[in-house]
Amino acid sequence: MTQPGLFAESEAGPAGLRYTDNFIDRAVERDLIGRIAALPLQRFQFGAFEGNRRVASFGYRYDYALQRLTEAEPIPDWLLPLARQGEAWARLPEGSVRQVLCTEYEVGVGIGWHRDKPHFKEILGLSLGSPCKFRFRRRHGDRWERRTLEALPRSLYMMDGEARSQWEHSIPPVGARRYSITFRTMKRA
Numbered sequence: 001m002t003q004p005g006l007f008a009e010s011e012a013g014p015a016g017l018r019y020t021d022n023f024i025d026r027a028v029e030r031d032l033i034g035r036i037a038a039l040p041l042q043r044f045q046f047g048a049f050e051g052n053r054r055v056a057s058f059g060y061r062y063d064y065a066l067q068r069l070t071e072a073e074p075i076p077d078w079l080l081p082l083a084r085q086g087e088a089w090a091r092l093p094e095g096s097v098r099q100v101l102c103t104e105y106e107v108g109v110g111i112g113w114h115r116d117k118p119h120f121k122e123i124l125g126l127s128l129g130s131p132c133k134f135r136f137r138r139r140h141g142d143r144w145e146r147r148t149l150e151a152l153p154r155s156l157y158m159m160d161g162e163a164r165s166q167w168e169h170s171i172p173p174v175g176a177r178r179y180s181i182t183f184r185t186m187k188r189a
């Protein structure tokens with residue numbers, strides 16, 4: 001269920017976006033942050049460029065130099081119950097989540113405007129550690145239509161439909177360290 005009150009304007013959020021607060025409790029959040037911080041996180045690689053956020057991919061990773069998905073380490077056991085919980089909330093078949101990205105945003109780090117790669121279908125994202133402004137924009141003639149979701153720590157969102165295919169999203173530099181876990185399903189033929 002999208003919670004329109006969370007958007008800065010009193011307009012509805014992008015169609016196909018669902019959001020819920022308190023998807024996990026604080027103890028689970030602490031445990032997940034500890035596990036992500038202990039991963040061998042690497043700066044995000046866009047071919048020859050490097051982003052400031054640090055990531056670890058499981059299942060698959062998109063290789064920007066080769067411009068294709070390559071296999072990554074299997075999704076670790078500690079992430080599987082959460083993937084199943086996300087699928088149940090999103091009403092997706094069990095086992096649909098095939099790619100997981102763990103991300104660390106240090107203070108002052110964000111992520112630029114983008115849409116996730118077309119190889120993936122539904123995108124679910126768990127926020128950990130601190131809130132962020134999860135911004136959306138889509139082109140309308142010569143202007144941008146914009147929305148901002150205030151994504152709280154321990155919240156989960158799902159992007160599908162227009163939110164996934166028409167709107168771009170970005171996160172401006174965060175004010176306190178934030179982690180996220182992004183769960184992705186694969187496009188079905």
Ligand SMILES: O=C(O)CCC(=O)C(=O)O
Pocket residue numbers: 101103111116125126127169171179180181182
């Ligand atoms: O950190 C997040 O919640 C969003 C991550 C994201 O948009 C991405 O990795 O493509």
